[in-house]
Amino acid sequence: MSWKVTVFAARPVIEAALVAHEDAWDWDHEIVLSGREVAEDQPEDWVLEAWLDRKPSKADNVAITALFADTKPKLIAEELPETDWLVASQEGLEPIRAGRFHVHTPDHPAVDEPGVFDFAIPASQAFGTGHHATTAGCLAMLTHMKAQGLVVRNCADIGTGTGLLAFAALSLWPRTLAIASDIDAVCVNVVEDNAGANGVSMGARRGELVMTVADGMAHPVLEARGPYDLILANILAGPLVHLAPDFGKALVPGGHLLLAGLLETQEAAVRAACRKAGLRLAARMVNGDWSILWMRKRGR
Known part of the structure; x- marks a missing residue:
């Protein structure tokens, strides 16, 4: 079973969250994080994606939310089909x-x-x-x-x-x-x-x-x-x-x-x-x- 937590925000907000993730030495490395633009024609609209091999817990959601400093992002959690997403x-x-x-x-x-x-x-x-x-x-x-x-x-x-x-x-x-x-x-x-x-x-x-x-x-x-x-x-x-x-x-x-x-x-x-x-x-x-x-x- 694998899950993904998604956050949509402006590019500076997602980039700042990625920087915060790199500085978080106590980060749970079972939560794999990445950020990207939503589409080539929307370069300022970005998405942060967090992959987990479990259903996100309250602690997981708190850790992801903490990357966004003073803002409280909307977390969208979804269960994924059994696929090797990196290979795919x-x-x-x-x-x-x-x-x-x-x-x-x-x-x-x-x-x-x-x-x-x-x-x-x-x-x-x-x-x-x-x-x-x-x-x-x-x-x-x-x-x-x-x-x-x-x-x-x-x-x-x-x-x-x-x-x-x-x-x-x-x-x-x-x-x-x-x-x-x-x-x-x-x-x-x-x-x-x-x-x-x-x-x-x-x-x-x-x-x-x-x-x-x-x-x-x-x-x-x-x-x-x-x-x-x-x-x-x-x-x-x-x-x-x-x-x-x-x-x-x-x-x-x-x-x-x-x-x-x-x-x-x-x-x-x-x-x-x-x-x-x-x-x-x-x-x-x-x-x-x-x-x-x-x-x-x-x-x-």
Whole structure:
């Protein structure tokens, strides 16, 4: 049995609720939240959707309502048919081109073009098919970083989801040591399956990928494999702020950090946290409402 709670409001109201959700460290992670515009021709009319695997309790409704500060939104609860909504939402996605990468679901053909890396990433229970603006922005920024002459010998992808960004880094720097992690254990099988389908070797040697389950940087394997030339983190603004000091410590002097998952309105807070951690902005791009930041640690 699954349920959805819906709130309709103006775009600033929904965006503020999403920011409040990221800052709510006691949030029940069994309540999955997202926000979007109602329709392409109604860009200022947004909807917040909360998915639960149970009928919403009074406490659930109070937690969702609390995201809206001084306003009291109308909550619309409905029971949903037994469907994997994440997979269903990704069915029929068209292929994308971002930088040197062509990403598609398996129902679309691969491309064979010089200098283009092709990845087939199926819809799954993990984030990162490449179609979201943050993931596509990271692929474009990785391409830019490579074009600027960046050399990577040791990298980590934190919050990897499907593993796509780790695969992309290994494509651009095929002799790098690489590790990917996610807080969600379901991602282990997802990453291993996607690696097998895309010719990415799993293992601890150069050119191979190690996968582990970790909360942020707090894991013995992540600590043992560091320090890193490059850390990738396409997660959320709140965790990025919280993890900035750990990222700074885990990078070599002059090391690089690629951040995404933050709205442009959240960029100032993330950059401020990075500055305190000894990181400065090397480049930025905006894809839709989302910022993608290339940060660099001070040298010795």
